[in-house]
Amino acid sequence: MAKILVVDDLPINRQFLVTLLGYYGHRLLEAQDGAQALELVRAEHPDLVITDIVMPTMDGIEFVLRLRADPALAKTEVIFYTATYRLREAKRLAEVCTVSHVIPKPSDPDFILRAVNKALGIAEGTQPQPQVQQMESPPFSVLGGKLSPHLGDLQELNRRLGRTLEGGFALVSEESGPIPTPDRLVGSLIGLQSISLRLTGVIEACMELSSERDPERLLETFGRAVQDVVSAKYVGLGLLGLDGQSLRQFLARGMDADVMARLGAPPARGGQLGQVLAERRPRRLRNPGGNPQGVGLPATHPPVHSFLAVPFASPTALHGWLYLGDKIGGEEFSEDDEQLASVLAGAAALAYDNIMLYDEIQRRAVELELEVIQRRRVEEEIRRLNEGLEQRITERTAELEAVNKELESFSYSVAHDLRGPLRSLDGFSQILLEDYNGQLDTQGKDYLLRVRSGAQRMAQLIDDLLRLSRVTRGEIRREAVDLSGAARSVVTELQKTQPERQLDIRIEDGMVVHGDGRLLRLVLENLIGNAWKFTSKHPRATIEFGVTQRDGRPAYFVRDDGAGFDMAYADKLFGPFQRLHGPAEFPGTGIGLATVQRIIHRHGGRVWAEGGVEKGATIYFMV
């Protein structure tokens, strides 16, 4: 007898074949998936392999392809044993995998035995035929009655099978007598097979449904599986639209294109189907006469003598309904049919939920990806703009630095080259006065003195201009600056130059600001120096340096009661070379307040003046 390997992930399916073929004296091996089967084939070299197609880990197709790829095993005979509703697909795959036979589930034992014998090359009738009652049951023939009567048989059968297997195959090979009640055993075996195969069909359909990612294919598979498992002539599947009142999709099986075209979709909530939706419970009835309108289907629907409808619903969503019309090989649908259809509908609905969620996740993922891309693009744009900006800033800075350099070298030239000629003017005028004194009249001497004074004033102007430009250059170095102390020191210097001046000088204590000490001292030198100068025509005068509040911030001020100025010209005070007094009145170059303003602005502060003619002047500054 032959060595046969049975490959199936469901123990009950393996047990069926093992029992059946063992009964005919074959030696059986079992594997629960392709991987395990491959190992066994390598180790045991069976004469025949009967394999399921849909299995976890490694499926039947993969297994057979690997088998064919191994020269040592390639010649092994293989039979596909697969659910009926996959038959067409299985036959195509069989060609691809050079598998000679396909046995559909369910099939009766005789059919299986014939296929096995054919595959093994055993001629008909050469094998001792046990007393097997032939069962004229087409592949689609399934249990018409209830499951429960068979369960008793099943249990009994299991018990007997157990005993038979314990006794070993010796029972058969020794031919020590007929198996007890073989008729009944075979009958029960067939009953077991039917139940097993229907359940297998459901399980395989469920496996297939749960792995489906395309909603259209899912509905197609669902319809085909339920039609095969329940054996119905017609299947209709209606999907509810968003309003829950009308159908957005209707699929039908079991009728030709013409009928389909005439049919149109049944009303979503009409008749029996409406009840199914409302109650979320299956409905099963006979419809003698077959009028489709009797069960709520359109008049154009082919006659329906028996009817079964179940909700197409998961625990969270009601997607629609499924109906089956005209039980094949029976007057009506059974309770088993109802349960199987319900189980399949529930599984399909869950899978449908999952697909919708999966689609939703996919859509979100795409949206997110788009958003990320968009964001990256914006970031790139910002980075590019920033680079452009940095580039421009760099260029501008370089330009400014170049201009500053030029200015510096210009200042340097001014200091050296302009002062030289002035020194000549002054020097030789003086020499004329000294060496040619006798030859010059008073007017001539006066002219020479004016030349000298002009040269000296110009020298002063140059020095002041240079100081102003120096203020503009260089870093502001901020530190705590004691303005009160600096002001006192400035006053002390001034008093040394004119000790005879009668002045009341008031300096507030403890004025400290944050700024550049050297530059702020220059501010005080200019402001106090101005006050000193513009009070010089008054026999008694007051100079005040203090602090007040403006806009909630401290404003420092230097106030005098000297010559003052006309407020109409207040804005002119801070321009370079702007003077409100003639040089004969008060000496000066008009650079002092311009310097003050520039220093205060460089500190980010502001400066302004208040005063009146002969009413003194007050210069305020904030830093």
Add this chain to the structure above:
Amino acid sequence: MPNRTILLVEDNPDDVDLTLRGLRKNNVTNEVVVTHDGVEALDYLFGTGPHAGRDMSVMPAVILLDLKLPKVDGLEVLRRLRADRRTKLLPVVILTSSNEEEDKAKSYTLGVNSYVRKPVDFTQFAEAVRHLGLYWLLLNEPPPVVR
């Protein structure tokens, strides 16, 4: 004192005249050697070029050095003097129009003995020159001559 000379390095002929007048008016009769650029000054001090074979035992009691000079500027002249064994101790006074902080800092870093700014006012200028003459020729003891 008759041996003690002044080296004036000045490119502006007006300033040369004014300086010389300032010295003479104040009765400084010592010899004043005038050079008009940095190269000429270095030739004189190291006895090279037109001054080859000069008596190198005679070194100026003081060098009055302008900063802005043709060919080799004052700071470079100062640097070379300080780098040479024979001249590194010679008293050097920078006499310039420049009031730049940077010029002052560089001069002192290179080892100048004094930095005097030329006033525009000739009276003040003459006074400055008088002080320089009196100080460096009369009061100051010169460094030993290096052979």
